[in-house]
Every structure is written in structure tokens, then in C-alpha cells.
Amino acid sequence: MSATLAVLRKDLRLAWRDRSGWLSATAFAAISVLIYSFAFDLAAQPVRPLLPGVLWTTFLFAGIFAGAHSFQREAEQGTFDAMLLSPAPATAIYLGKALSHMLALLVIEVALLLLATILFSTALLTPDLALIVLVGTVGYVSLTTLLSTLGSRARARAVLLPALALPLLVPLLIAAVRATGASLGDPVGTAPWTLLLLVFGIWSSAGAALLFPLVVER
Amino acid sequence: MSASGAPTAFAAPAPRRPGALARLYGRRWGVLPPLTAVGMFAMIAGAVIAAPREIVEGEVQRLMYIHVPSAWSAYLSFTIVFVASIVVLWRRDMRWDAVARGAAAVGVLFTALTLATGAIWGRPIWGVYWTWDARLTATLVLLLIFSVYLLARSVAGPNDEQGARYAAVFAIIGFLDIPLIHMSVNWWRTLHPQPLIVRPLDRPALPGEMLLVLVISALAISLLALWLISLQAHAERLGQRAQSLQARIDRGERG
Numbered sequence: 275m276s277a278t279l280a281v282l283r284k285d286l287r288l289a290w291r292d293r294s295g296w297l298s299a300t301a302f303a304a305i306s307v308l309i310y311s312f313a314f315d316l317a318a319q320p321v322r323p324l325l326p327g328v329l330w331t332t333f334l335f336a337g338i339f340a341g342a343h344s345f346q347r348e349a350e351q352g353t354f355d356a357m358l359l360s361p362a363p364a365t366a367i368y369l370g371k372a373l374s375h376m377l378a379l380l381v382i383e384v385a386l387l388l389l390a391t392i393l394f395s396t397a398l399l400t401p402d403l404a405l406i407v408l409v410g411t412v413g414y415v416s417l418t419t420l421l422s423t424l425g426s427r428a429r430a431r432a433v434l435l436p437a438l439a440l441p442l443l444v445p446l447l448i449a450a451v452r453a454t455g456a457s458l459g460d461p462v463g464t465a466p467w468t469l470l471l472l473v474f475g476i477w478s479s480a481g482a483a484l485l486f487p488l489v490v491e492r
Numbered sequence: 493m494s495a496s497g498a499p500t501a502f503a504a505p506a507p508r509r510p511g512a513l514a515r516l517y518g519r520r521w522g523v524l525p526p527l528t529a530v531g532m533f534a535m536i537a538g539a540v541i542a543a544p545r546e547i548v549e550g551e552v553q554r555l556m557y558i559h560v561p562s563a564w565s566a567y568l569s570f571t572i573v574f575v576a577s578i579v580v581l582w583r584r585d586m587r588w589d590a591v592a593r594g595a596a597a598v599g600v601l602f603t604a605l606t607l608a609t610g611a612i613w614g615r616p617i618w619g620v621y622w623t624w625d626a627r628l629t630a631t632l633v634l635l636l637i638f639s640v641y642l643l644a645r646s647v648a649g650p651n652d653e654q655g656a657r658y659a660a661v662f663a664i665i666g667f668l669d670i671p672l673i674h675m676s677v678n679w680w681r682t683l684h685p686q687p688l689i690v691r692p693l694d695r696p697a698l699p700g701e702m703l704l705v706l707v708i709s710a711l712a713i714s715l716l717a718l719w720l721i722s723l724q725a726h727a728e729r730l731g732q733r734a735q736s737l738q739a740r741i742d743r744g745e746r747g
Contacts, residue, residue: 417665420661420665421662424644424658424661424662434643434644434647437640437643437644438640438644438662441633441636441637441640441666442637442665442666442669444633444673444676444677445669445672445673445675445676445677448676448677448679448680449676452679452680467679470672470675470676470679473672474672477668477672481664481665481668482665485661485664485665488581488657488661489657489658489661
């Protein structure tokens with residue numbers, strides 16, 4: 275537990291000192307929402323049917339950038355290997371990394387929801403939606419943290435990571451978009467999307483926590 | 493040694509006594525090719541000549557005898573990838589990594605074959621090559637996952653043990669993701685308001701002759717898949733040995 279907190283503190287401190295990583299991810303997210311609104315003319319038409327998809331694709335891409343950046347820095351400076359040499363259990367290191375990624379992504383997501391609320395005059399900061407975003411982020415981060423570890427060593431990691439992650443994230447994306455749509459009052463059918471999101475979160479965090487020690491052991 | 497005298501590179505591990513499974517695996521060169529040949533001939537004869545012409549769909553319905561067994565063989569291959577990946581993580585045995593690589597390539601081949609035959613069948617029957625039906629979409633995502641697996645594998649060399657472990661983790665996660673993908677895509681397509689839902693499998697049960705031909709085809713194509721996997725795994729294994737020999741030569745020249 276203390277090891278997890280130490281890794282989390284270290285990552286947050288690094289993120290604070292080197293703000294370029296998550297600031298560029300936030301800037302990318304904001305710009306991509308703008309690009310989407312130009313492409314689909316979101317301001318003129320009834321926006322709600324498209325809005326959940328716009329939000330979640332932006333979350334996914336911004337999260338992949340932020341995660342890849344963090345692991346790339348670790349790999350370049352050798353800090354990841356140093357952490358693995360320490361007596362801290364691998365699962366604790368994984369939890370620390372995942373928590374720090376989750377915090378970073380949640381900050382980006384809240385900023386984005388705020389921006390979209392203003393731009394599209396749709397109330398997006400509701401308790402319903404906050405829960406969906408939180409559950410979706412847990413499932414998303416636990417899987418991509420594992421995949422970033424896998425991809426961090428490859429030369430073509432910038433391309434490889436999204437290619438590895440996005441097909442696996444299809445259930446999460448579908449469930450998150452539908453659940454978000456439902457909370458905005460769109461007709462999306464009666465399937466229990468939030469439950470599927472929850473199942474995906476439990477599945478991916480359990481699987482990643484079990485497999486991560488096998489990935490990093492020498 | 494096998495009947496055909498072909499090499500049996502990793503029939504038995506050197507230190508351990510060969511178990512029943514390893515001995516069976518050692519005989520594969522003598523068993524699989526002839527059985528596959530007989531099965532394929534029986535399949536072609538059955539599908540083209542013996543099976544009755546379907547009244548509604550016509551001759552194009554005969555594609556089913558390749559399409560359905562291909563889908564089964566793809567799942568068989570990915571199950572082999574899954575099991576071999578678990579053994580790679582558990583035993584750290586690069587021979588199983590060769591099996592996983594070989595089975596993934598064959599699985600991708602049969603998934604693509606499933607999608608291609610389905611599209612050829614879909615054009616005259618549904619009027620479109622592709623439709624965002626749940627089953628089709630899930631198969632496409634499956635094809636993507638294991639294509640990316642092969643892509644990531646092609647970056648690392650054949651003897652890269654860390655790369656093998658990484659790939660094994662990805663294959664396990666990808667395989668376990670399949671039920672979730674099926675569930676999500678099913679709900680996405682069937683519970684979402686849809687003008688028209690295509691239900692390709694709501695046909696009445698197959699008549700006896702067709703079922704018999706389908707069973708023969710399933711056996712034949714499964715044998716073909718197993719034979720291809722063992723060939724491909726053998727090729728991967730030879731690649732591993734060639735690279736380690738090369739590494740030894742390089743070290744010798746420097747030292």
C-alpha cells in the first residue's frame with residue numbers, strides 16, 4: 275500500500291514538474307472537440323446524438339497520448355527498471371501507475387466536460403455522467419496501463435499502442451457511449467450499459483493486476 | 493520418428509522423457525497430411541456433388557461448407573494461441589511461443605476466409621457485402637485484435653523472450669475480451685432501434701445430408717488448420733534456432 279502511494283506521489287510530482295505531457299494531452303483533447311464541432315457542425319444541429327461519441331473518442335485518444343508519454347519518459351530515463359529493482363511488489367507499482375494515470379485522465383475529462391458544457395449548452399457535469407465517466411475511466415486506465423508497459427519497449431510504440439489498445443476497448447467504447455447517451459436522454463435501447471461498463475472495469479483491472487507481475491518479471 | 497521421415501524438431505524436450513502428448517505430436521507429419529488430403533477430397537465431393545441444392549438460396553449456399561468450418565477453425569486456432577500463451581508465461585518455454593505465433597497466423601487466415609466467404613454469400617442473399625450485424629462486427633474486431641498481435645510480433649525477433657512474454661499477455665487479454673466484445677456488439681445491434689435486423693442463422697435446422705457434409709467439412713478444415721499450425725510453428729521454431737546459431741557464430745567471430 276505504501277509502495278503504491280510512493281509510486282503515485284512520484285508520478286504526480288513528476289507530472290507537476292514536467293507539465294508538458296498532460297498539458298499537451300489536455301490541449302489535444304480541447305482541440306479535437308473543436309475539430310469535431312467544425313466537422314459535424316455540432317453547434318447548429320441537435321447535438322445530443324453525436325455528443326457522447328465525440329466525448330468518448332476524445333477521452334480515448336487523449337488518454338492514450340498521456341499514458342504513452344508517461345511510459346516513454348520512464349523508459350528513456352530508466353526509472354521504470356529502477357522501480358522494478360526495488361523491493362516493492364509489482365502489483366503495487368502497477369496500482370500506483372494506474373492511479374496516477376487515472377487522476378491525470380480524470381482532470382482532462384472534467385476540463386473537457388466543462389468545455390463541452392459551455393460550447394454545446396448541454397449540462398454535462400451531472401452526478402449520473404460523473405459516475406459513468408469514473409467507471410469507464412477505471413476500465414480504460416487499467417487496460418491501457420498494462421498495454422503501455424507492453425508497448426513501451428517497441429521502437430514503433432507511438433503507432434503500436436493505439437493499435438493494440440483500441441480493438442480491445444471496443445466493448446468499453448460502445449458501453450460508455452450508450453450509457454452517456456442514456457444519461458443525456460437519447461433513445462439507446464434498454465440494455466444495461468452501465469453494468470457492462472462496470473463488468474469491463476472489473477475484468478480489465480483484475481486481469482491487468484494479475485498479468486502485470488508476469489510482464490515485468492525478469 | 494515419423495513415418496514420412498520429416499524432421500521432428502521439438503517432438504520431445506531433451507532433459508525430460510517424452511510424454512504421450514509429445515509422442516503424438518512427433519507423429520504429426522505422418523498423420524496430418526494424409527488425413528487432411530482425404531478430408532479435403534471428401535469435403536469438395538460432398539459440398540459440390542453430394543449435397544442437395546438449396547431451394548431458396550441456390551448454389552451460393554454451398555459456401556456454407558467452407559464458411560462455417562472456417563469460423564470454427566479460427567476459434568480453434570485462437571484457443572491454441574490462448575493455451576500456448578499461458579504455457580509461455582508459466583513455463584517460459586520458447587517452443588510454445590512458436591506454437592502461439594503459428595496458430596495466430598493460421599487463425600487470422602481463417603477469420604479472413606470466414607469474412608470473405610460471408611461477404612461473397614451476403615451479396616446475392618442480403619444484397620450487400622457487409623452489414624453491421626453483431627456477429628460480423630464481432631468477427632471483424634477479432635480479426636483486428638489478432639492482426640495487431642501478428643504486427644506487434646513482427647517487430648520483435650524470433651528469440652526475444654521478453655517480446656514473447658509481452659505478446660502472450662496481449663493474446664490472453666485479447667482472447668478473454670472476446671465474450672465482452674460479443675456481448676457489447678450484440679446489445680449494440682439487437683437492442684438498439686434498427687430498421688431491419690438481418691438474422692442469418694434463424695434458418696430451420698439443416699436436413700440430414702447437408703448436416704453430414706457440414707460435419708465432414710468441419711473435420712477436414714480443422715485438420716487443415718492443425719496441419720498448417722504445426723507447419724507454421726515448425727517454421728517459427730526453425731527461425732528461432734537459426735537466429736540462435738547466428739548469434740553463436742557472431743560471438744565466435746568477435747571472441
